Amino acid sequence: MGRLVPAVTRALDVLELFLHGDGTLSAPEVTRKLQLPRTTVHELLTTLAARSYLVALPDQPGRYRLGVRTYQLGSxxxxxxxxxxxxxxxxxxxxxxxxxxxxxxxxxxxxxxxxxxxxxxxxxxxxxxxxxxxxxxxxxxxxxxxxxxxxxxxxxxxxxxxxxxxxxxxxxxxxxxxxxxxxxxxxxxxxxxxxxxxxxxxxxxxxxxxxxxxxxxxxxxxxxxxxxxxxxxxxxxxxxxxxxxxxxxxxxxxxxx
Missing domain, CATH: 3.30.450.40 (GAF domain)
Structure with a gap:
């Protein structure tokens, strides 16, 4: 088995958090659940949102939900x-x-x-x-x-x-x-x-x-x-x-x- 890429693993860990609860999370919640630095979480969320794997909630600043790309992959x-x-x-x-x-x-x-x-x-x-x-x-x-x-x-x-x-x-x-x-x-x-x-x-x-x-x-x-x-x-x-x-x-x- 090849070496796992830490950055990819963290990004997938972030996405999998949205499988639980009401399906929305804030950056502080992700930081707490994954025990990652705030800067790292911010970069991960920004990158995932830019690629449409996450989307920021317009009526709840700072919170995210799964984006259309995850739906496309699931479909x-x-x-x-x-x-x-x-x-x-x-x-x-x-x-x-x-x-x-x-x-x-x-x-x-x-x-x-x-x-x-x-x-x-x-x-x-x-x-x-x-x-x-x-x-x-x-x-x-x-x-x-x-x-x-x-x-x-x-x-x-x-x-x-x-x-x-x-x-x-x-x-x-x-x-x-x-x-x-x-x-x-x-x-x-x-x-x-x-x-x-x-x-x-x-x-x-x-x-x-x-x-x-x-x-x-x-x-x-x-x-x-x-x-x-x-x-x-x-x-x-x-x-x-x-x-x-x-x-x-x-x-x-x-x-x-």
Missing amino acids: RYAEQLDLAAEGQQVAREVAETCGETVHVAILEDTDVIYIAKVDSTHAVRMVSAAGRRLPAHCTSVGKMLLATLPDRELDTRLDGRELTGMTPNSITDPAELRTVLTGVRERGVAMEHRESNPDVSCVAAPVRDRAGRVVAALSISVPMIRWSEKREQELAVLAVDGADALSARLGHHRREQ
Whole structure:
């Protein structure tokens, strides 16, 4: 475990004080409860207020309550919990239809994290686990999620990053990856052929929230012994249907073309 940063620890201690009582505190109360110097408390409160983690009460000078940023973080956490639970249910339904392994994943920087997974019913199947992290450029879910980023954000995430391969088929050239992502945007689905596992191919589709933002991707993974062009087309339709079903559970409504 790495070294804890004292300043960050103190700031979090301040925020956690607001979980108790009536949810409002003054600087002297924080000083007394945390046994910190008054100057330190003043700096912490000023910094947290400047970043909208706290807000000064206009009708009670010198008192603070939690700010909008804490609400935003809590809401994002709740969304992730809902996404994981709903994703597991939809993944189960898709797996029951196709008999293959189904994942739901989110993007974190240049990696994907699997938040839901249902195993194939076949004896030969992909070995993985919820919570696993993989390089986004090596997976179908990762390509799908990278492809939905605005160009500027994609540049920020990829510029200066080495694309490490997981198999001989992994994309390690940034220019090639960008070309592939352009194709993903055009098709609306992403493919991965033995790029994260030499014996597995996958197809993925985007999952959207109520605001229409892509928040995850749903994929179907198949061992190469059961993979074919026809099977790929069939699973692409199932992945899109599954992703749409999960999107609907998250409150997204598709607009008619």
